[in-house]
Amino acid sequence: MGDFSGADLISDLPQSIIESILTRLPIRDAIRMSILSSKWRYKWTTLTQLVFDEKCVTLTNDGAAVLKSLLNFITRVLFLHQGPIHKFQVWTSYLQSCPDIDQWILFLSRNDIKELALELGEGEWFRVPSCLYKCKKLTRLELFRCELEPPLTFKGFVSLKSLNLHQVLVAPDVIENIICSCPLLESLSLSYFDSLALNIRAPNLKYLYLEGEFKDIWLEDTPLLVDMSVAMYMTDDIAEHFEQSSSCNFVKCLGGVPQLERLSGHIYFSKYLSIGNDPGILPLTYNHLKTIELNQVSFEDMKEILVVLYLITSSPNLVELQISGSSNTPAATDVPDLEFWEKKGPSDCLFKRLKVVKITDMSGVTHEMGFMKFLLGSSPVLEVMSITPCVYVLEAQLNILIELVRFRRASSQAEIVFCSD
Numbered sequence: 001m002g003d004f005s006g007a008d009l010i011s012d013l014p015q016s017i018i019e020s021i022l023t024r025l026p027i028r029d030a031i032r033m034s035i036l037s038s039k040w041r042y043k044w045t046t047l048t049q050l051v052f053d054e055k056c057v058t059l060t061n062d063g064a065a066v067l068k069s070l071l072n073f074i075t076r077v078l079f080l081h082q083g084p085i086h087k088f089q090v091w092t093s094y095l096q097s098c099p100d101i102d103q104w105i106l107f108l109s110r111n112d113i114k115e116l117a118l119e120l121g122e123g124e125w126f127r128v129p130s131c132l133y134k135c136k137k138l139t140r141l142e143l144f145r146c147e148l149e150p151p152l153t154f155k156g157f158v159s160l161k162s163l164n165l166h167q168v169l170v171a172p173d174v175i176e177n178i179i180c181s182c183p184l185l186e187s188l189s190l191s192y193f194d195s196l197a198l199n200i201r202a203p204n205l206k207y208l209y210l211e212g213e214f215k216d217i218w219l220e221d222t223p224l225l226v227d228m229s230v231a232m233y234m235t236d237d238i239a240e241h242f243e244q245s246s247s248c249n250f251v252k253c254l255g256g257v258p259q260l261e262r263l264s265g266h267i268y269f270s271k272y273l274s275i276g277n278d279p280g281i282l283p284l285t286y287n288h289l290k291t292i293e294l295n296q297v298s299f300e301d302m303k304e305i306l307v308v309l310y311l312i313t314s315s316p317n318l319v320e321l322q323i324s325g326s327s328n329t330p331a332a333t334d335v336p337d338l339e340f341w342e343k344k345g346p347s348d349c350l351f352k353r354l355k356v357v358k359i360t361d362m363s364g365v366t367h368e369m370g371f372m373k374f375l376l377g378s379s380p381v382l383e384v385m386s387i388t389p390c391v392y393v394l395e396a397q398l399n400i401l402i403e404l405v406r407f408r409r410a411s412s413q414a415e416i417v418f419c420s421d
Helices: 015-023 027-035 063-080 099-109 130-134 172-180 236-244 249-254 269-274 302-313 340-344 366-378 391-406
Strands: 049-052 087-091 115-119 140-144 162-166 187-201 207-221 227-232 262-267 291-297 320-325 356-362 384-389 415-418
Touching: 049 063, 063 099, 099 115, 099 130, 162 172, 172 187, 207 249, 227 269, 249 269, 249 302, 262 269, 269 291, 269 302, 291 302, 302 366, 320 366, 340 366, 356 366, 366 384, 366 391, 384 391, 391 415
Parallel strands: 049 087, 087 115, 115 140, 140 162, 162 187, 187 207, 207 227, 227 262, 262 291, 291 320, 320 356, 356 384, 384 415
Antiparallel strands: none
Protein backbone atom coordinates (compact mmCIF):
# COMPACT_ATOMS: atom_id res chain seq x y z
CA MET A 1 0.00 0.00 0.00
CA GLY A 2 1.14 3.55 -0.73
CA ASP A 3 2.10 6.08 1.91
CA PHE A 4 -0.65 8.74 2.23
CA SER A 5 0.64 10.27 5.46
CA GLY A 6 1.68 13.50 3.82
CA ALA A 7 -0.96 13.73 1.13
CA ASP A 8 -3.70 16.37 1.22
CA LEU A 9 -6.43 14.22 -0.28
CA ILE A 10 -9.30 16.57 0.57
CA SER A 11 -7.71 19.61 -1.04
CA ASP A 12 -7.14 17.68 -4.25
CA LEU A 13 -10.80 16.77 -4.64
CA PRO A 14 -12.58 18.15 -7.72
CA GLN A 15 -13.99 21.67 -7.24
CA SER A 16 -17.56 20.43 -7.69
CA ILE A 17 -17.19 18.02 -4.76
CA ILE A 18 -15.56 20.66 -2.57
CA GLU A 19 -18.41 23.06 -3.32
CA SER A 20 -20.91 20.32 -2.49
CA ILE A 21 -19.24 19.87 0.90
CA LEU A 22 -19.13 23.59 1.65
CA THR A 23 -22.72 24.13 0.56
CA ARG A 24 -23.90 21.65 3.18
CA LEU A 25 -22.22 23.65 5.93
CA PRO A 26 -23.58 26.83 7.54
CA ILE A 27 -21.98 29.76 5.69
CA ARG A 28 -20.00 30.78 8.79
CA ASP A 29 -18.44 27.30 9.03
CA ALA A 30 -17.77 27.20 5.29
CA ILE A 31 -15.74 30.40 5.61
CA ARG A 32 -13.87 29.01 8.61
CA MET A 33 -12.68 26.14 6.40
CA SER A 34 -10.32 28.67 4.81
CA ILE A 35 -7.90 28.18 7.72
CA LEU A 36 -7.26 24.54 6.76
CA SER A 37 -4.56 25.42 4.24
CA SER A 38 -3.63 27.93 1.58
CA LYS A 39 -5.52 25.82 -0.97
CA TRP A 40 -8.75 26.29 1.03
CA ARG A 41 -8.37 29.99 1.69
CA TYR A 42 -10.58 31.16 -1.14
CA LYS A 43 -12.62 28.03 -1.86
CA TRP A 44 -15.75 29.49 -0.24
CA THR A 45 -15.61 32.66 -2.38
CA THR A 46 -16.92 30.78 -5.43
CA LEU A 47 -19.92 29.15 -3.73
CA THR A 48 -23.03 29.56 -5.88
CA GLN A 49 -25.40 29.14 -2.90
CA LEU A 50 -25.33 31.58 0.02
CA VAL A 51 -27.71 31.01 2.94
CA PHE A 52 -27.66 33.33 5.97
CA ASP A 53 -29.43 33.25 9.35
CA GLU A 54 -28.85 34.34 12.95
CA LYS A 55 -26.12 31.73 13.39
CA CYS A 56 -23.86 33.76 11.12
CA VAL A 57 -23.03 36.13 13.97
CA THR A 58 -22.75 36.08 17.76
CA LEU A 59 -26.17 36.71 19.31
CA THR A 60 -26.53 39.13 22.22
CA ASN A 61 -29.36 40.96 23.97
CA ASP A 62 -28.52 44.04 21.92
CA GLY A 63 -30.68 43.65 18.80
CA ALA A 64 -29.17 46.71 17.10
CA ALA A 65 -25.67 45.30 17.54
CA VAL A 66 -26.73 41.92 16.16
CA LEU A 67 -28.31 43.60 13.14
CA LYS A 68 -25.15 45.63 12.48
CA SER A 69 -22.96 42.52 12.73
CA LEU A 70 -25.28 40.60 10.41
CA LEU A 71 -25.33 43.37 7.80
CA ASN A 72 -21.54 43.68 7.91
CA PHE A 73 -21.08 39.91 7.64
CA ILE A 74 -23.35 39.52 4.60
CA THR A 75 -21.96 42.61 2.86
CA ARG A 76 -18.37 41.39 3.37
CA VAL A 77 -19.22 37.92 2.01
CA LEU A 78 -20.70 39.49 -1.13
CA PHE A 79 -17.75 41.88 -1.47
CA LEU A 80 -15.25 38.98 -1.44
CA HIS A 81 -17.36 36.65 -3.55
CA GLN A 82 -16.26 35.66 -7.04
CA GLY A 83 -18.38 34.35 -9.88
CA PRO A 84 -22.14 33.68 -10.18
CA ILE A 85 -24.54 33.41 -7.23
CA HIS A 86 -27.46 31.14 -8.02
CA LYS A 87 -29.10 31.07 -4.57
CA PHE A 88 -29.24 33.86 -1.97
CA GLN A 89 -31.34 33.37 1.13
CA VAL A 90 -31.62 35.39 4.35
CA TRP A 91 -33.91 34.06 7.09
CA THR A 92 -33.67 36.12 10.27
CA SER A 93 -35.98 38.14 12.49
CA TYR A 94 -33.16 40.65 13.06
CA LEU A 95 -33.10 41.88 9.47
CA GLN A 96 -34.71 45.31 9.01
CA SER A 97 -35.37 47.50 6.00
CA CYS A 98 -32.14 49.34 5.18
CA PRO A 99 -30.06 50.54 2.17
CA ASP A 100 -27.75 47.52 2.55
CA ILE A 101 -30.44 45.20 1.20
CA ASP A 102 -30.82 47.37 -1.91
CA GLN A 103 -27.10 47.00 -2.53
CA TRP A 104 -27.25 43.24 -2.07
CA ILE A 105 -30.06 42.88 -4.61
CA LEU A 106 -28.24 45.15 -7.07
CA PHE A 107 -25.13 42.98 -6.71
CA LEU A 108 -27.17 39.77 -7.12
CA SER A 109 -28.96 41.10 -10.21
CA ARG A 110 -25.56 41.23 -11.90
CA ASN A 111 -24.54 37.72 -10.83
CA ASP A 112 -27.09 35.41 -12.46
CA ILE A 113 -29.27 35.03 -9.35
CA LYS A 114 -31.80 32.19 -9.73
CA GLU A 115 -33.22 31.78 -6.22
CA LEU A 116 -33.86 34.72 -3.89
CA ALA A 117 -35.47 34.51 -0.45
CA LEU A 118 -35.72 37.37 2.05
CA GLU A 119 -37.48 37.30 5.41
CA LEU A 120 -37.49 40.55 7.36
CA GLY A 121 -38.34 41.00 11.02
CA GLU A 122 -40.93 43.31 12.50
CA GLY A 123 -40.44 46.97 11.65
CA GLU A 124 -40.56 49.14 8.56
CA TRP A 125 -41.60 47.30 5.43
CA PHE A 126 -38.88 46.87 2.84
CA ARG A 127 -39.62 48.32 -0.58
CA VAL A 128 -38.10 46.04 -3.18
CA PRO A 129 -35.72 47.99 -5.48
CA SER A 130 -36.37 48.16 -9.20
CA CYS A 131 -33.23 46.15 -9.99
CA LEU A 132 -34.99 42.99 -8.75
CA TYR A 133 -37.32 43.09 -11.74
CA LYS A 134 -34.30 42.83 -14.04
CA CYS A 135 -33.38 39.37 -12.70
CA LYS A 136 -34.49 37.45 -15.76
CA LYS A 137 -32.99 34.14 -14.57
CA LEU A 138 -35.00 33.99 -11.33
CA THR A 139 -36.66 30.60 -10.87
CA ARG A 140 -37.68 31.00 -7.20
CA LEU A 141 -38.68 34.16 -5.30
CA GLU A 142 -39.72 34.32 -1.64
CA LEU A 143 -40.43 37.64 0.06
CA PHE A 144 -41.67 38.29 3.60
CA ARG A 145 -42.81 41.71 4.84
CA CYS A 146 -41.94 43.57 1.67
CA GLU A 147 -43.60 46.06 -0.66
CA LEU A 148 -43.83 45.38 -4.39
CA GLU A 149 -44.34 48.01 -7.06
CA PRO A 150 -42.85 46.92 -10.39
CA PRO A 151 -41.87 49.62 -12.89
CA LEU A 152 -44.10 50.14 -15.92
CA THR A 153 -41.39 48.55 -18.08
CA PHE A 154 -41.58 45.25 -16.17
CA LYS A 155 -42.63 42.40 -18.48
CA GLY A 156 -42.54 39.53 -15.99
CA PHE A 157 -40.15 36.91 -14.65
CA VAL A 158 -39.90 34.67 -17.68
CA SER A 159 -38.05 31.86 -15.84
CA LEU A 160 -39.85 31.95 -12.49
CA LYS A 161 -41.30 28.62 -11.30
CA SER A 162 -41.96 29.31 -7.62
CA LEU A 163 -43.40 32.49 -6.06
CA ASN A 164 -44.00 32.87 -2.31
CA LEU A 165 -45.25 36.21 -0.96
CA HIS A 166 -45.98 36.51 2.77
CA GLN A 167 -47.33 39.76 4.25
CA VAL A 168 -46.45 41.63 1.08
CA LEU A 169 -47.95 45.00 0.18
CA VAL A 170 -48.98 44.95 -3.46
CA ALA A 171 -51.92 46.29 -5.47
CA PRO A 172 -54.46 43.62 -6.61
CA ASP A 173 -53.95 44.33 -10.31
CA VAL A 174 -50.18 44.22 -9.82
CA ILE A 175 -50.16 40.78 -8.22
CA GLU A 176 -52.40 39.44 -10.99
CA ASN A 177 -50.09 40.91 -13.64
CA ILE A 178 -47.04 39.42 -11.96
CA ILE A 179 -48.66 35.97 -11.88
CA CYS A 180 -49.80 35.99 -15.50
CA SER A 181 -46.38 37.37 -16.56
CA CYS A 182 -44.61 34.27 -15.25
CA PRO A 183 -45.34 31.71 -17.99
CA LEU A 184 -43.45 28.86 -16.27
CA LEU A 185 -44.94 29.38 -12.78
CA GLU A 186 -45.61 26.03 -11.08
CA SER A 187 -45.92 26.94 -7.38
CA LEU A 188 -47.72 29.98 -5.93
CA SER A 189 -48.09 30.87 -2.26
CA LEU A 190 -49.83 34.06 -1.09
CA SER A 191 -50.44 34.56 2.62
CA TYR A 192 -51.80 37.30 4.85
CA PHE A 193 -53.35 39.43 2.14
CA ASP A 194 -56.22 41.80 2.98
CA SER A 195 -59.54 42.04 1.06
CA LEU A 196 -58.07 40.70 -2.16
CA ALA A 197 -60.15 39.68 -5.17
CA LEU A 198 -57.81 37.41 -7.09
CA ASN A 199 -57.99 36.20 -10.68
CA ILE A 200 -55.29 33.61 -11.41
CA ARG A 201 -54.13 32.86 -14.92
CA ALA A 202 -51.20 30.47 -14.76
CA PRO A 203 -51.41 27.61 -17.27
CA ASN A 204 -48.46 25.69 -15.74
CA LEU A 205 -49.45 26.13 -12.08
CA LYS A 206 -49.42 22.88 -10.08
CA TYR A 207 -49.32 23.97 -6.42
CA LEU A 208 -51.42 26.76 -4.91
CA TYR A 209 -51.49 27.97 -1.31
CA LEU A 210 -53.66 30.94 -0.31
CA GLU A 211 -54.24 32.39 3.15
CA GLY A 212 -55.87 35.69 4.00
CA GLU A 213 -58.95 37.86 3.51
CA PHE A 214 -60.07 37.05 -0.03
CA LYS A 215 -63.16 38.62 -1.55
CA ASP A 216 -62.96 36.39 -4.56
CA ILE A 217 -60.83 33.59 -6.02
CA TRP A 218 -61.21 32.86 -9.70
CA LEU A 219 -58.98 30.17 -11.16
CA GLU A 220 -59.47 31.31 -14.72
CA ASP A 221 -56.63 29.33 -16.31
CA THR A 222 -55.04 26.68 -14.07
CA PRO A 223 -55.67 23.37 -15.88
CA LEU A 224 -52.63 21.58 -14.41
CA LEU A 225 -53.30 22.34 -10.73
CA VAL A 226 -52.78 19.23 -8.56
CA ASP A 227 -52.55 20.59 -5.00
CA MET A 228 -54.65 23.42 -3.59
CA SER A 229 -54.83 24.76 -0.04
CA VAL A 230 -56.97 27.77 0.87
CA ALA A 231 -57.57 29.41 4.26
CA MET A 232 -60.06 32.27 4.03
CA TYR A 233 -60.71 34.80 6.76
CA MET A 234 -63.80 36.98 6.76
CA THR A 235 -64.30 40.62 7.71
CA ASP A 236 -67.63 42.50 7.75
CA ASP A 237 -67.05 44.01 4.31
CA ILE A 238 -66.12 40.63 2.83
CA ALA A 239 -69.22 39.05 4.39
CA GLU A 240 -71.32 41.80 2.79
CA HIS A 241 -69.58 41.17 -0.53
CA PHE A 242 -70.44 37.46 -0.23
CA GLU A 243 -74.11 38.24 0.34
CA GLN A 244 -74.25 40.41 -2.78
CA SER A 245 -72.54 37.84 -5.01
CA SER A 246 -74.71 35.97 -7.49
CA SER A 247 -72.13 34.13 -9.60
CA CYS A 248 -71.32 30.53 -8.65
CA ASN A 249 -68.13 30.57 -6.61
CA PHE A 250 -67.84 26.79 -6.77
CA VAL A 251 -67.54 26.85 -10.56
CA LYS A 252 -65.24 29.90 -10.58
CA CYS A 253 -62.87 28.35 -8.08
CA LEU A 254 -63.02 24.63 -8.85
CA GLY A 255 -64.65 24.40 -12.27
CA GLY A 256 -61.40 24.33 -14.22
CA VAL A 257 -59.05 22.07 -12.26
CA PRO A 258 -59.44 18.58 -13.77
CA GLN A 259 -56.03 17.35 -12.56
CA LEU A 260 -56.60 18.21 -8.88
CA GLU A 261 -55.23 15.52 -6.53
CA ARG A 262 -55.45 17.21 -3.14
CA LEU A 263 -57.82 19.91 -1.85
CA SER A 264 -57.54 21.54 1.56
CA GLY A 265 -60.00 24.27 2.57
CA HIS A 266 -59.93 26.05 5.92
CA ILE A 267 -61.96 28.58 7.93
CA TYR A 268 -64.56 30.07 5.51
CA PHE A 269 -63.58 28.24 2.32
CA SER A 270 -66.61 25.94 2.18
CA LYS A 271 -68.80 28.98 2.94
CA TYR A 272 -67.18 30.80 0.02
CA LEU A 273 -67.76 27.88 -2.34
CA SER A 274 -71.45 27.80 -1.37
CA ILE A 275 -72.10 31.40 -2.45
CA GLY A 276 -73.99 32.02 -5.66
CA ASN A 277 -76.23 30.01 -7.91
CA ASP A 278 -76.49 26.26 -7.49
CA PRO A 279 -74.05 24.72 -10.02
CA GLY A 280 -76.34 21.72 -10.53
CA ILE A 281 -74.38 19.12 -12.46
CA LEU A 282 -70.69 19.96 -12.11
CA PRO A 283 -68.77 20.73 -15.31
CA LEU A 284 -66.17 18.05 -14.60
CA THR A 285 -65.36 14.90 -12.65
CA TYR A 286 -62.34 15.00 -10.34
CA ASN A 287 -60.85 11.67 -11.41
CA HIS A 288 -57.48 12.41 -9.78
CA LEU A 289 -58.72 13.85 -6.48
CA LYS A 290 -57.60 11.51 -3.67
CA THR A 291 -57.56 13.74 -0.57
CA ILE A 292 -60.16 16.29 0.55
CA GLU A 293 -59.89 18.29 3.76
CA LEU A 294 -62.58 20.83 4.65
CA ASN A 295 -62.44 22.80 7.87
CA GLN A 296 -65.36 24.44 9.72
CA VAL A 297 -68.23 23.18 7.57
CA SER A 298 -71.65 24.19 8.86
CA PHE A 299 -73.94 21.16 8.66
CA GLU A 300 -76.92 23.40 9.30
CA ASP A 301 -76.28 25.41 6.14
CA MET A 302 -77.81 23.52 3.22
CA LYS A 303 -75.62 25.26 0.66
CA GLU A 304 -72.44 24.24 2.48
CA ILE A 305 -73.74 20.69 2.76
CA LEU A 306 -74.27 20.66 -1.01
CA VAL A 307 -70.67 21.78 -1.51
CA VAL A 308 -69.48 18.73 0.43
CA LEU A 309 -71.85 16.46 -1.46
CA TYR A 310 -70.85 17.81 -4.88
CA LEU A 311 -67.17 17.38 -4.11
CA ILE A 312 -67.24 13.83 -2.80
CA THR A 313 -69.70 12.46 -5.35
CA SER A 314 -67.63 13.99 -8.17
CA SER A 315 -64.41 12.38 -6.86
CA PRO A 316 -64.68 8.66 -7.75
CA ASN A 317 -61.10 7.89 -6.66
CA LEU A 318 -61.24 9.60 -3.26
CA VAL A 319 -59.03 7.83 -0.69
CA GLU A 320 -59.02 10.12 2.34
CA LEU A 321 -61.66 12.58 3.59
CA GLN A 322 -61.25 14.96 6.52
CA ILE A 323 -64.12 17.19 7.64
CA SER A 324 -64.42 19.42 10.69
CA GLY A 325 -67.74 20.90 11.77
CA SER A 326 -68.33 24.48 12.75
CA SER A 327 -68.22 24.67 16.53
CA ASN A 328 -70.20 27.93 16.46
CA THR A 329 -72.96 26.61 14.20
CA PRO A 330 -76.12 28.68 14.84
CA ALA A 331 -79.36 27.03 15.79
CA ALA A 332 -81.28 25.77 12.78
CA THR A 333 -84.19 27.93 11.66
CA ASP A 334 -85.63 25.37 9.23
CA VAL A 335 -86.77 21.82 9.91
CA PRO A 336 -84.04 19.60 8.42
CA ASP A 337 -84.94 17.37 5.50
CA LEU A 338 -84.46 13.92 7.03
CA GLU A 339 -84.35 12.27 3.60
CA PHE A 340 -81.81 14.71 2.14
CA TRP A 341 -78.94 12.22 1.79
CA GLU A 342 -81.16 9.53 0.28
CA LYS A 343 -82.54 12.00 -2.27
CA LYS A 344 -79.42 14.02 -3.09
CA GLY A 345 -76.87 11.22 -2.78
CA PRO A 346 -77.02 9.08 -5.95
CA SER A 347 -78.51 5.68 -5.20
CA ASP A 348 -75.67 3.95 -7.05
CA CYS A 349 -72.97 6.11 -5.46
CA LEU A 350 -70.02 4.06 -4.25
CA PHE A 351 -66.75 5.44 -2.95
CA LYS A 352 -64.76 2.50 -4.25
CA ARG A 353 -61.37 3.71 -2.98
CA LEU A 354 -62.28 5.62 0.17
CA LYS A 355 -60.31 4.14 3.08
CA VAL A 356 -60.01 6.84 5.73
CA VAL A 357 -62.63 9.29 7.02
CA LYS A 358 -61.85 11.72 9.82
CA ILE A 359 -64.62 13.93 11.22
CA THR A 360 -63.83 16.39 14.01
CA ASP A 361 -65.79 18.99 15.99
CA MET A 362 -69.06 17.23 15.24
CA SER A 363 -72.08 18.30 17.27
CA GLY A 364 -74.48 15.52 16.29
CA VAL A 365 -76.90 17.66 14.28
CA THR A 366 -79.21 15.81 11.89
CA HIS A 367 -77.19 16.31 8.72
CA GLU A 368 -73.90 15.35 10.36
CA MET A 369 -75.42 12.03 11.34
CA GLY A 370 -76.97 11.64 7.88
CA PHE A 371 -73.59 12.40 6.29
CA MET A 372 -71.84 9.70 8.31
CA LYS A 373 -74.59 7.21 7.58
CA PHE A 374 -74.28 8.01 3.86
CA LEU A 375 -70.50 7.46 3.91
CA LEU A 376 -70.65 4.22 5.90
CA GLY A 377 -73.24 2.78 3.53
CA SER A 378 -71.40 3.84 0.36
CA SER A 379 -67.75 2.96 1.10
CA PRO A 380 -67.04 -0.76 0.47
CA VAL A 381 -63.29 -0.57 1.25
CA LEU A 382 -63.48 1.84 4.19
CA GLU A 383 -60.95 0.95 6.89
CA VAL A 384 -61.55 3.55 9.58
CA MET A 385 -63.97 6.37 10.37
CA SER A 386 -62.55 8.52 13.16
CA ILE A 387 -65.02 10.82 14.90
CA THR A 388 -64.25 13.53 17.45
CA PRO A 389 -67.20 15.43 18.96
CA CYS A 390 -66.90 19.09 19.85
CA VAL A 391 -66.59 20.03 23.51
CA TYR A 392 -70.11 21.49 23.60
CA VAL A 393 -71.92 18.15 23.21
CA LEU A 394 -70.40 16.12 26.05
CA GLU A 395 -73.80 15.04 27.39
CA ALA A 396 -74.98 13.85 23.97
CA GLN A 397 -71.92 11.76 23.14
CA LEU A 398 -73.43 8.44 24.22
CA ASN A 399 -76.54 8.95 22.11
CA ILE A 400 -74.38 9.86 19.11
CA LEU A 401 -72.28 6.74 19.54
CA ILE A 402 -75.34 4.49 19.92
CA GLU A 403 -76.79 5.85 16.68
CA LEU A 404 -73.49 5.46 14.85
CA VAL A 405 -73.06 1.78 15.58
CA ARG A 406 -76.55 1.11 14.21
CA PHE A 407 -75.69 2.43 10.76
CA ARG A 408 -75.20 -0.12 8.00
CA ARG A 409 -71.61 -0.48 6.82
CA ALA A 410 -70.76 -1.36 3.22
CA SER A 411 -67.31 -2.44 4.37
CA SER A 412 -67.04 -5.39 6.74
CA GLN A 413 -63.60 -4.09 7.76
CA ALA A 414 -64.77 -0.57 8.64
CA GLU A 415 -63.80 0.46 12.15
CA ILE A 416 -65.47 3.36 13.96
CA VAL A 417 -63.09 5.18 16.29
CA PHE A 418 -64.89 7.56 18.65
CA CYS A 419 -62.35 9.96 20.11
CA SER A 420 -63.93 11.29 23.29
CA ASP A 421 -61.99 13.09 26.02
